[in-house]
Amino acid sequence: MILQALCDYYQRQQEQLPPPGFERKAIPFIIILDQDGKFLGIEDTRNGNNKWDKGRLFKVPQGAVNRTAGIEPNLLWDRADYALGIVTESRISKLQGAKKKKEEDQIPRRHQAFIQRIRNTFPDPIIDEGVKAVLAFLDRADFKALRAHPTWSDLTNSVEPLSFRLYSDLEALVCQRESVQKIIASKNMSGISQGRCLVTGKHDAIAEFHDFIKGVYGGNAKKNGGKLISFNFDAACSYGKKQNQNAPISQYAAFAYSTALNNLLRAGSRQKLLIGEDIFVFWSEKPDPAEELFADWLQPDPDDPARGVEAIRVLYRAPTKSGIRPLDQDETRFFVLGLAPNVARLSIRLWNVSTVRELAVSIRQHFDDLSIVRSPRDPEFLPVWRLLVATAAQGKSENIPPPLAGETLRAILAGTPYPQSLLIAALQRIRAEQGAVNYVRAALIKAILVRNTRFYYPDKLEVAVSLDLRNPNIGYRLGRLFAVLERAQELASPGLNATIRDKFYGSASATPVTAFPYLLKLKNHHLNKLATGQVIWLENLIAQILEAATHFPPTLSLDDQGRFAIGYYHQRQDFFTKKVSDNASDDQGAPNS
Numbered sequence: 001m002i003l004q005a006l007c008d009y010y011q012r013q014q015e016q017l018p019p020p021g022f023e024r025k026a027i028p029f030i031i032i033l034d035q036d037g038k039f040l041g042i043e044d045t046r047n048g049n050n051k052w053d054k055g056r057l058f059k060v061p062q063g064a065v066n067r068t069a070g071i072e073p074n075l076l077w078d079r080a081d082y083a084l085g086i087v088t089e090s091r092i093s094k095l096q097g098a099k100k101k102k103e104e105d106q107i108p109r110r111h112q113a114f115i116q117r118i119r120n121t122f123p124d125p126i127i128d129e130g131v132k133a134v135l136a137f138l139d140r141a142d143f144k145a146l147r148a149h150p151t152w153s154d155l156t157n158s159v160e161p162l163s164f165r166l167y168s169d170l171e172a173l174v175c176q177r178e179s180v181q182k183i184i185a186s187k188n189m190s191g192i193s194q195g196r197c198l199v200t201g202k203h204d205a206i207a208e209f210h211d212f213i214k215g216v217y218g219g220n221a222k223k224n225g226g227k228l229i230s231f232n233f234d235a236a237c238s239y240g241k242k243q244n245q246n247a248p249i250s251q252y253a254a255f256a257y258s259t260a261l262n263n264l265l266r267a268g269s270r271q272k273l274l275i276g277e278d279i280f281v282f283w284s285e286k287p288d289p290a291e292e293l294f295a296d297w298l299q300p301d302p303d304d305p306a307r308g309v310e311a312i313r314v315l316y317r318a319p320t321k322s323g324i325r326p327l328d329q330d331e332t333r334f335f336v337l338g339l340a341p342n343v344a345r346l347s348i349r350l351w352n353v354s355t356v357r358e359l360a361v362s363i364r365q366h367f368d369d370l371s372i373v374r375s376p377r378d379p380e381f382l383p384v385w386r387l388l389v390a391t392a393a394q395g396k397s398e399n400i401p402p403p404l405a406g407e408t409l410r411a412i413l414a415g416t417p418y419p420q421s422l423l424i425a426a427l428q429r430i431r432a433e434q435g436a437v438n439y440v441r442a443a444l445i446k447a448i449l450v451r452n453t454r455f456y457y458p459d460k461l462e463v464a465v466s467l468d469l470r471n472p473n474i475g476y477r478l479g480r481l482f483a484v485l486e487r488a489q490e491l492a493s494p495g496l497n498a499t500i501r502d503k504f505y506g507s508a509s510a511t512p513v514t515a516f517p518y519l520l521k522l523k524n525h526h527l528n529k530l531a532t533g534q535v536i537w538l539e540n541l542i543a544q545i546l547e548a549a550t551h552f553p554p555t556l557s558l559d560d561q562g563r564f565a566i567g568y569y570h571q572r573q574d575f576f577t578k579k580v581s582d583n584a585s586d587d588q589g590a591p592n593s
Contacts, residue, residue: 002351003199003249005335006257009264009283017263018059020255021184024263025063027077028055029155029162030173031146035129037136039143040167042151054160060175061184062211071106073114075121075184076134076175077163080155084143085111087156115139122183130174134164197250199257204250211258215265215272216279218341226346228261261337273299275385276392276400278340278349280409285333290356294334297363298412299383312381315364330356336413338406349406352413362415369447372566373466373573378439384409390440391425393432401425417451420558427509427561435505435568442569445562452559463563467570472548475560478516479567481545482508485519487575488538492526509564513552 010017018024030043045056064072073082080086085107115138122131146152155162164174174180195206212225231246238246264271264281273280273295282294293311295301300308315327338350354362367381374380385397388408392399407419426441426448449463461471471477486499500519508515523542527535556564 001353002337002348003253003257005283005285005353006260007199007253008285010256010260012286013260013263017259019181019185020252021062021187022059022181023062023259024057024266025060025077025161026054026056027058027060027163027173028053028158028160029151030165031137031162032165032167033133033137034167035133037133037138037140039137039145042146042149042155043165044151044154058163058173058176060163060173071110071113073110073117074161075117076131076173076180077161078114079159079161081107082110082114083162084138084146085114085141086143111138121187122180128174128177128179128183130164130166130169130177131180133166134174137164193245195245195248197248197253199249199253202250204252206245206248207251207254208245210249210254211262213258213261213265213339213346215262215267216339216341216346218277226341227344228258228346230345270295273384275299275388275405275409276397277402278338278405280336280338280350282334282336284335284356288330288332288334288356290327290330290332290334290359294359298409299385305379308383309381312367315360315367327360328357330360332356334359336409338409340402340406349403350410352410354413359413362413365415366412366447369450370443371465372439372443372446373570373577374439374443382440382443384412386440387444390438390444391422391429393429411451417455418448423448423558423562427558427565430565431506431509434503435501435509437565437569437572442566445565449559449562449566463566464570467574469544471567473560473563473567474549474553475556475563476567477545477549478508478512478552478556479564479569480571481516481542482519482564483568483571483575484538484541484545485523487572488523488526488530491534492529509556509561511555513554516552 028044028046030045032040032043034040046053060077061075063074063077077083087104087107115135118131118135122128126132126135165172166174169177175184193206193208194203196202197204197206210227210229213228214225216226229247229249261281263269264283265279269281271282271291271294273282282291284291293314296308296311297315300311332355334354334356336350336352338348340347340349370382370387384405388400388405389395389397391404392401401421404419404421404425408422410416411418423445426445430437430441446463446465453460453462461473463476464471467480468476482501482505486501489499490496500522504515504519508519527538530538
């Protein structure tokens with residue numbers, strides 16, 4: 001299903017994506033030739049905006065995968081040492097002694113291999129005038145005019161590739177000419193063996209090796225990419241079949257799915273999300289606005305936050321432009337694929353198929369569940385990465401537990417309960433940071449508890465958005481009580497660097513019976529320092545909270561520990577929210593007296 005959906009996406013994007021046997025590659029330098037192979041100039045495709053600019057993207061024949069050992073030239077494009085047989089200063093300058101001598105000795109062999117590959121691919125008689133011109137230029141080997149060109153120094157100081165173009169062809173490289181593409185495609189599709197393709201269902205040439213998937217970093221995929229399908233040891237093979245004959249996929253299907261996936265993973269793609277070590281790509285079965293909106297819904301661009309907010313607001317209203325179908329009526333299928341690095345091949349973290357309508361409903365529900373009282377400075381909608389980073393040690397994305405991102409995104413897309421490990425991770429971070437129940441963690445815990453109640457305990461009361469005075473849950477009540485006791489300490493000792501939260505939050509939220517008797521006694525010491533009006537206000541508040549509590553339980557369940565955190569957060573927010581009534585408390589959270 002995954003490969004078939006990717007192949008369909010390749011068919012949909014065929015005009016933008018390279019044909020079979022080709023790939024997209026940045027080519028900064030193009031040598032311009034006439035039909036006789038005479039040098040006319042060098043075209044520099046870089047725009048000069050920054051030092052990372054590698055030139056314009058072109059569709060070129062697929063290059064060598066790994067040539068750290070041996071000589072493997074590319075076809076009609078390559079580095080200057082391969083294509084022209086000249087010393088590339090940027091490579092030689094980094095070498096010394098025997099390594100430098102070896103590199104210099106290899107250059108003539110690389111250049112000859114480059115020429116020989118062209119001749120092997122286009123045997124005599126060569127019918128394409130572009131290929132003829134390139135061979136004539138290389139056989140003549142008269143590079144005086146080339147060396148005199150102003151761009152020559154940039155070319156020799158770069159490790160980026162160059163290619164060739166006829167002057168009569170305004171845009172297309174020699175390798176992009178129609179007759180050249182046909183020959184390359186025919187050679188690429190000539191397989192070693194024939195069989196029934198598991199993806200297309202057709203009898204076709206079976207691919208022995210599949211292309212690397214680039215853009216998923218980590219594991220063995222760090223440099224050249226990783227394989228989605230491979231058989232790297234004998235125990236994985238059966239019936240004497242080797243490599244990918246165990247999972248017969250045609251060369252066309254293997255090329256199509258890998259090209260489509262690499263396009264989704266390309267640098268700058270807005271059809272991917274990176275969360276921790278996991279990366280998620282998404283697409284629809286046909287052009288749909290959701291392809292543009294999905295990333296802005298779950299992970300808006302930090303450089304353009306307004307765009308993300310506007311995209312989320314689209315979820316809550318029907319578009320006003322005529323002719324645009326509302327998201328709630330869009331039955332277009334939408335695919336989300338999650339990948340993670342692994343030792344031998346890429347791991348599938350998530351595969352979700354839904355309609356755009358179902359997707360919009362699920363994501364809207366996700367934001368509704370996250371909704372909680374907040375400061376005006378806090379963002380209204382929280383991206384997924386920020387929720388997960390709030391559960392990671394030191395607030396670093398690399399510390400997010402590996403399976404957590406995929407499980408969380410699956411819950412969001414399917415509208416199912418969030419993983420319980422997400423609640424555990426959030427509570428652990430709060431305890432580790434001495435009760436740091438901030439807006440992000442409170443919103444996350446609230447969403448988890450709301451989902452759990454909705455799916456498993458539909459007859460129970462859900463956690464509210466703001467302070468709920470009638471919520472009888474013991475965990476919620478004790479969280480509120482802890483916030484009140486902390487507030488009493490703050491009022492009694494203004495400017496205190498550490499409060500009871502730093503020392504007692506962990507025990508109070510997990511084993512209340514060990515902490516609260518002592519804290520209630522300590523409270524009397526704090527109240528003795530306060531004015532009468534503040535004492536009355538705090539005593540009444542404590543009495544109201546403890547009204548439904550007959551005893552302090554020895555332990556609290558995970559869900560009740562989450563409610564403890566929400567109760568504490570709600571009560572703290574209420575203290576510092578200016579009241580509108582006649583009996584309003586001031587911004588210190590207590591009446592003046």
